[in-house]
Amino acid sequence: MQPIQLAIVVGSVREGRVGPTVAAWVASIAAARKTVEVVEVDLADFELPNTLIPSDDTDRFTTIVGACDAFVFVTPEYNHGVPGSLKTALDTVKYEWRAKPVGFVSYGGLGGGVRATEQLRQITAELHMVSVRDAVSLHRVRKRIDPEGGIDDAAALDALGRLLDQIEWWADAVAGAGERGDYPG
Numbered sequence: 001m002q003p004i005q006l007a008i009v010v011g012s013v014r015e016g017r018v019g020p021t022v023a024a025w026v027a028s029i030a031a032a033r034k035t036v037e038v039v040e041v042d043l044a045d046f047e048l049p050n051t052l053i054p055s056d057d058t059d060r061f062t063t064i065v066g067a068c069d070a071f072v073f074v075t076p077e078y079n080h081g082v083p084g085s086l087k088t089a090l091d092t093v094k095y096e097w098r099a100k101p102v103g104f105v106s107y108g109g110l111g112g113g114v115r116a117t118e119q120l121r122q123i124t125a126e127l128h129m130v131s132v133r134d135a136v137s138l139h140r141v142r143k144r145i146d147p148e149g150g151i152d153d154a155a156a157l158d159a160l161g162r163l164l165d166q167i168e169w170w171a172d173a174v175a176g177a178g179e180r181g182d183y184p185g
């Protein structure tokens with residue numbers, strides 16, 4: 001069986017952001033699985049306009065989304081919601097998100113970004129994605145990251161393992177379902 005192409009998407013683009021550090025931790029754990037090939041997607045590498053006007057960058061982003069089988073969105077919480085950069089990225093693409101599993105790793109202050117995750121469940125359902133139940137939530141994130149970029153937290157590691165197991169299960173199921181016909185979206 002081919003390894004699944006798993007995009008790990010850095011959802012924040014702010015200067016001084018912590019997102020890439022959290023995403024690198026997620027990627028290091030996902031990449032240890034032989035069944036997964038990690039595709040690192042940093043939204044800061046794309047100019048995705050909130051006017052949603054097509055451009056070379058929106059095409060490049062759409063092509064990457066289309067080539068991936070599954071996604072983990074690494075998201076902070078801004079004012080109890082999803083960062084605008086991630087919402088615009090989700091709005092930029094239509095068909096290429098469909099019938100693909102998605103999991104959420106959130107971080108933030110005391111709330112750990114859980115409100116951003118719950119908003120993402122609504123948004124991704126509208127995009128015909130399948131969100132997995134288990135999610136990672138890192139509260140007071142900057143205090144949790146060690147100098148090597150690791151996060152020594154048994155509960156977070158356990159949740160991330162379950163999230164990845166569930167994503168792999170759905171990616172396999174979707175790959176098989178394609179033989180029975182196109183997704184009716």
Ligand SMILES: Cc1cc2nc3c(=O)[nH]c(=O)nc-3n(C[C@H](O)[C@H](O)[C@H](O)COP(=O)(O)O)c2cc1C
Pocket residue numbers: 012013014016017018019020076077078079080081107108109110111112113141
């Ligand atoms: C505009 C803004 C709003 C924020 N709102 C929240 C919030 O509602 N809840 C929370 O837990 N943390 C909040 N924070 C703290 C962020 O979650 C924290 O700074 C995190 O590191 C931001 O992610 P980033 O560094 O990848 O941009 C906010 C930060 C910013 C910049």
